[in-house]
Amino acid sequence: MPINCSPSRPLALDDVERWDAETDVLIVGFGIAGACAAIEARNTGARVDVFEVAAAAGGSAALSGGEFYLGGSGGTPAQRAAGFDDATEDFFKYLMMAGGPGADEARVRCYADNAVAHFHWLVEQGIPFKGTYLPGKWLEPLTDDTLIWSGSEAAWPFAQQAKPAPRGHAAQLPGWGAGKLIMEKLIARALDLGATAHFNTRVLALVADRHDAVHGIVARIDGELRTVRARKGVILCAGGFICNDDMVRTYAPQALGCPNPTTGGNDDGSGIRMGISVGAAAIHMDQFFATRPFFPPESLVKGIFINEAGQRFINEDAYHGRVTHYMLRQPNGRAWLLVDEEIFARPVTNPNIDIAATGDTWLEVEHELGLPKGELTHTVESYNRHAAAGADPIWHKAKAFLRPLAKAPFAALSFCAQDYPATFFTLGGLWTSTDGQVLTPAGEAIPGLFAAGRTACGLPRWGEGYSSGMSLGDSSFFGRQAGRRAALTG
Amino acid sequence: MPINCSPSRPLALDDVERWDAETDVLIVGFGIAGACAAIEARNTGARVDVFEVAAAAGGSAALSGGEFYLGGSGGTPAQRAAGFDDATEDFFKYLMMAGGPGADEARVRCYADNAVAHFHWLVEQGIPFKGTYLPGKWLEPLTDDTLIWSGSEAAWPFAQQAKPAPRGHAAQLPGWGAGKLIMEKLIARALDLGATAHFNTRVLALVADRHDAVHGIVARIDGELRTVRARKGVILCAGGFICNDDMVRTYAPQALGCPNPTTGGNDDGSGIRMGISVGAAAIHMDQFFATRPFFPPESLVKGIFINEAGQRFINEDAYHGRVTHYMLRQPNGRAWLLVDEEIFARPVTNPNIDIAATGDTWLEVEHELGLPKGELTHTVESYNRHAAAGADPIWHKAKAFLRPLAKAPFAALSFCAQDYPATFFTLGGLWTSTDGQVLTPAGEAIPGLFAAGRTACGLPRWGEGYSSGMSLGDSSFFGRQAGRRAALTG
Numbered sequence: 001m002p003i004n005c006s007p008s009r010p011l012a013l014d015d016v017e018r019w020d021a022e023t024d025v026l027i028v029g030f031g032i033a034g035a036c037a038a039i040e041a042r043n044t045g046a047r048v049d050v051f052e053v054a055a056a057a058g059g060s061a062a063l064s065g066g067e068f069y070l071g072g073s074g075g076t077p078a079q080r081a082a083g084f085d086d087a088t089e090d091f092f093k094y095l096m097m098a099g100g101p102g103a104d105e106a107r108v109r110c111y112a113d114n115a116v117a118h119f120h121w122l123v124e125q126g127i128p129f130k131g132t133y134l135p136g137k138w139l140e141p142l143t144d145d146t147l148i149w150s151g152s153e154a155a156w157p158f159a160q161q162a163k164p165a166p167r168g169h170a171a172q173l174p175g176w177g178a179g180k181l182i183m184e185k186l187i188a189r190a191l192d193l194g195a196t197a198h199f200n201t202r203v204l205a206l207v208a209d210r211h212d213a214v215h216g217i218v219a220r221i222d223g224e225l226r227t228v229r230a231r232k233g234v235i236l237c238a239g240g241f242i243c244n245d246d247m248v249r250t251y252a253p254q255a256l257g258c259p260n261p262t263t264g265g266n267d268d269g270s271g272i273r274m275g276i277s278v279g280a281a282a283i284h285m286d287q288f289f290a291t292r293p294f295f296p297p298e299s300l301v302k303g304i305f306i307n308e309a310g311q312r313f314i315n316e317d318a319y320h321g322r323v324t325h326y327m328l329r330q331p332n333g334r335a336w337l338l339v340d341e342e343i344f345a346r347p348v349t350n351p352n353i354d355i356a357a358t359g360d361t362w363l364e365v366e367h368e369l370g371l372p373k374g375e376l377t378h379t380v381e382s383y384n385r386h387a388a389a390g391a392d393p394i395w396h397k398a399k400a401f402l403r404p405l406a407k408a409p410f411a412a413l414s415f416c417a418q419d420y421p422a423t424f425f426t427l428g429g430l431w432t433s434t435d436g437q438v439l440t441p442a443g444e445a446i447p448g449l450f451a452a453g454r455t456a457c458g459l460p461r462w463g464e465g466y467s468s469g470m471s472l473g474d475s476s477f478f479g480r481q482a483g484r485r486a487a488l489t490g
Numbered sequence: 491m492p493i494n495c496s497p498s499r500p501l502a503l504d505d506v507e508r509w510d511a512e513t514d515v516l517i518v519g520f521g522i523a524g525a526c527a528a529i530e531a532r533n534t535g536a537r538v539d540v541f542e543v544a545a546a547a548g549g550s551a552a553l554s555g556g557e558f559y560l561g562g563s564g565g566t567p568a569q570r571a572a573g574f575d576d577a578t579e580d581f582f583k584y585l586m587m588a589g590g591p592g593a594d595e596a597r598v599r600c601y602a603d604n605a606v607a608h609f610h611w612l613v614e615q616g617i618p619f620k621g622t623y624l625p626g627k628w629l630e631p632l633t634d635d636t637l638i639w640s641g642s643e644a645a646w647p648f649a650q651q652a653k654p655a656p657r658g659h660a661a662q663l664p665g666w667g668a669g670k671l672i673m674e675k676l677i678a679r680a681l682d683l684g685a686t687a688h689f690n691t692r693v694l695a696l697v698a699d700r701h702d703a704v705h706g707i708v709a710r711i712d713g714e715l716r717t718v719r720a721r722k723g724v725i726l727c728a729g730g731f732i733c734n735d736d737m738v739r740t741y742a743p744q745a746l747g748c749p750n751p752t753t754g755g756n757d758d759g760s761g762i763r764m765g766i767s768v769g770a771a772a773i774h775m776d777q778f779f780a781t782r783p784f785f786p787p788e789s790l791v792k793g794i795f796i797n798e799a800g801q802r803f804i805n806e807d808a809y810h811g812r813v814t815h816y817m818l819r820q821p822n823g824r825a826w827l828l829v830d831e832e833i834f835a836r837p838v839t840n841p842n843i844d845i846a847a848t849g850d851t852w853l854e855v856e857h858e859l860g861l862p863k864g865e866l867t868h869t870v871e872s873y874n875r876h877a878a879a880g881a882d883p884i885w886h887k888a889k890a891f892l893r894p895l896a897k898a899p900f901a902a903l904s905f906c907a908q909d910y911p912a913t914f915f916t917l918g919g920l921w922t923s924t925d926g927q928v929l930t931p932a933g934e935a936i937p938g939l940f941a942a943g944r945t946a947c948g949l950p951r952w953g954e955g956y957s958s959g960m961s962l963g964d965s966s967f968f969g970r971q972a973g974r975r976a977a978l979t980g
Contacts, residue, residue: 004701008769008930012700014504101743210502210700211494212767247931250773250921253591273931277702279498279767283740286776309884311801329819331647372876372883378868386862393862394799431740440498441737441763 005205007273013209019229023049025486026230028203031059033453033475034237035186037483042193046487051201058183060264065140066178069469071167073116078147082133086165093162100462110434126185128172137298144174151467152319156396168469212278214448233448233486240426240454241269251285255424262425271455275430281441284461285428291321292422299343301401308334310375315397321466333417340405354414429457436482452479495695497763503699509719513539515976516720518693521549523943523965524727525676527973532683536977541691548673550754555630556668559959561657563606568637572623576655583652590952600924616675618662627788634664641957642809646886658959702768704938723976730916730944731759741775745914752915761945765920771931774951775918781811782912789833791891798824800865805887811956823907830895844904919947926972940976942969
């Protein structure tokens with residue numbers, strides 16, 4: 001067995017002496033994309049083998065909040081029950097805005113048209129949704145409710161261009177972490193349907209012919225190198241690359257150094273590297289999700305963020321990840337949340353947050369922060385004057401969150417980089433068609449190769465536009481697409 | 491001849507029936523990187539063939555200002571003559587800051603240590619430098635002087651961390667466009683040394699073996715497809731991708747739609763695609779140079795930029811490309827330069843600039859721009875108060891550019907996206923070692939493949955940090971590195 005191969009270098013088909021095993025659809029990674037790909041591929045009758053490097057299935061999705069970003073078609077049952085008739089065009093428009101300058105219109109269109117059907121499919125796989133609506137601003141429901149506002153839908157500039165609706169759909173589980181439940185159901189379904197899982201199995205490289213068509217993989221199985229032929233296709237569902245410091249440094253250096261990345265631990269970029277090894281385009285590799293959550297409690301949304309110039313820089317009712325991206329680009333990475341006594345609280349995710357300054361007047365706070373005289377005080381004076389009139393002509397925060405910060409004592413909570421590290425995961429990945437075919441920079445499909453989940457660059461591809469549930473929604477939906485397309489190949 | 495190949499798909503070595511021609515070092519693209527690579531490769535005695543798609547050599551460099559960003563080692567002769575002893579560590583530190591979060595320390599170190607020697611080499615190739623210093627802020631010298639401030643060296647935060655020195659070195663030619671002269675000299679030198687040039691020749695694909703090692707190219711020569719073997723290596727010097735709308739849309743969507751990109755016309759991304767086709771990492775593909783020049787005249791640097799919140803957002807003495815990147819991210823892409831009668835002027839590059847508002851008071855200007863009441867006026871009042879004291883505690887503009895904007899009438903020049911389109915070129919490209927070897931995502935060199943110029947991701951890899959002369963400096967220096975390394979291979 002030649003071992004002159006790696007995720008960055010395929011094994012040449014001509015060098016394969018024999019295939020140690022064969023299957024139809026070979027899936028790399030048993031997280032949410034891999035599970036959904038396996039289900040759909042099995043539904044066509046194809047033989048399916050899933051190779052997972054960990055000792056168990058689940059991937060990063062199993063550690064997540066278990067939310068799917070869904071809407072359109074007049075609303076999911078949960079949206080309709082709560083009185084939101086979510087038109088497909090509003091959902092489409094929001095997703096296009098959330099995708100940023102590189103939004104993939106075909107991908108967004110496909111998802112927006114089919115997300116409600118996808119909700120029903122998720123239910124059919126056994127995932128429970130209570131169907132109830134939880135108003136307010138939350139990271140995830142602490143209750144077992146279904147529907148929450150999980151993005152920037154109601155915030156400027158999104159709300160001005162797409163009619164807002166809550167679209168985060170969490171599985172029914174009290175408390176955080178419904179991702180575990182979701183993955184239990186999807187894994188069980190894939191296995192019940194007859195997919196074969198191989199755990200503790202590291203896929204080392206693709207097997208490709210002289211024209212870069214993919215024919216299988218090389219894996220380490222029970223300590224032995226084995227070649228496995230995939231008659232119909234290989235689907236890369238091996239996650240992103242936040243666990244691979246070298247890749248983060250090379251591709252997304254701004255996401256380096258986060259002490260607690262959002263991952264199940266195996267987002268090592270090997271799936272992306274395998275795609276690149278056969279000529280795939282990897283796109284938006286610099287983009288990442290980032291957050292320093294500041295709500296709940298929701299009262300803190302009534303505070304205002306300022307930078308070291310004493311300026312506000314965003315409407316504070318935007319999604320916490322969007323606000324965090326704006327924080328990251330402020331001078332010296334410094335930002336503070338200004339609050340008065342009435343709304344004072346500590347973020348639930350950071351109960352020991354550093355209180356950088358307090359004062360009986362805003363002038364005292366300004367002085368204690370060491371900011372140029374007159375700027376913070378002007379900013380608060382202006383904000384308070386407009387807020388008293390129910391307006392925010394400068395940064396357009398919604399009226400519900402506007403009130404003057406006028407009840408002393410006052411405080412500045414530190415959201416500076418050194419005081420409150422952000423958490424990250426990567427959004428860049430392989431360029432794929434809507435049915436999961438991996439593409440070259442010229443947009444040509446690489447025969448035999450598919451990708452989904454964070455190995456692909458999906459709906460979420462712009463840190464400023466991320467909304468909770470977009471990654472699970474994308475990974476499950478386009479995992480299905482890839483599984484079906486691969487199974488129907490050849 | 492099989493033609494199932496493209497820049498995105500190599501021709502398999504096993505499919506090559508015969509080599510139509512052979513050389514030692516095969517260079518794709520006869521711009522500045524290709525010319526410098528050819529000179530160094532010929533200096534080792536290797537046979538060198540250069541394939542250029544255009545009818546003549548020169549590439550984008552021939553249309554440029556002809557500036558090289560050089561310094562360190564106590565200064566170039568021009569720097570020393572003007573009294574600037576530019577320490578290598580200051581030059582290094584500046585280049586690291588200019589490279590942004592993804593700066594390549596090994597590349598920066600190699601360049602900082604050797605840039606003065608590189609200046610002497612450029613002189614030896616026949617490029618004339620008058621050696622004189624032109625103070626002030628310029629895009630390029632309109633005179634035939636050599637040395638100008640061509641970046642953000644003297645501006646916050648660069649000046650606080652690296653002792654400033656002017657480092658833009660322009661070839662001796664009155665007026666703009668010394669790039670033409672530079673290329674005449676380098677092309678002549680390469681040809682005099684015995685490099686063979688092939689014009690009107692499009693390289694279609696690499697030829698690679700089953701392990702992705704590169705052995706040659708397929709080109710269209712005189713209307714015929716020909717294979718050319720490269721015994722020592724192929725060097726991709728085919729420019730960036732600003733001319734390829736599909737690639738810009740895929741990789742750098744924020745740079746789409748520019749009516750006048752900065753290019754000689756053949757930056758079609760084919761070099762980058764060829765690298766990707768054999769497993770190379772393409773990095774920082776989202777990054778681009780952008781500018782809406784606002785100086786000269788230098789007096790305009792004494793104005794202040796505001797966004798639609800009426801806020802300043804940068805020190806206006808920073809490099810024009812850096813200021814432009816900050817403009818691009820302001821809400822709705824809107825920004826205006828506020829000036830008073832004393833400094834009023836129109837940028838030389840935009841003599842028909844839209845004057846969005848005028849007034850005898852700043853309140854009138856604020857009103858005419860339709861901005862929230864009290865913000866612009868606060869910003870000017872605060873700026874003027876501090877400027878009168880020679881300080882800018884908020885955005886740290888250097889003292890030389892501080893004076894109150896107090897002499898009516900006042901005006902706001904529009905730098906809004908729709909009024910003043912920016913010009914762009916791309917900065918992302920193939921990941922390379924300091925000697926030009928093209929690397930996989932794992933950092934392994936691809937045998938037989940090298941890259942330089944904007945086909946590679948070089949010193950300039952962060953739009954906010956670009957300085958004039960960085961691209962020519964990088965392309966010429968690392969073109970030499972690649973030429974030498976390829977010639978010494980095997």
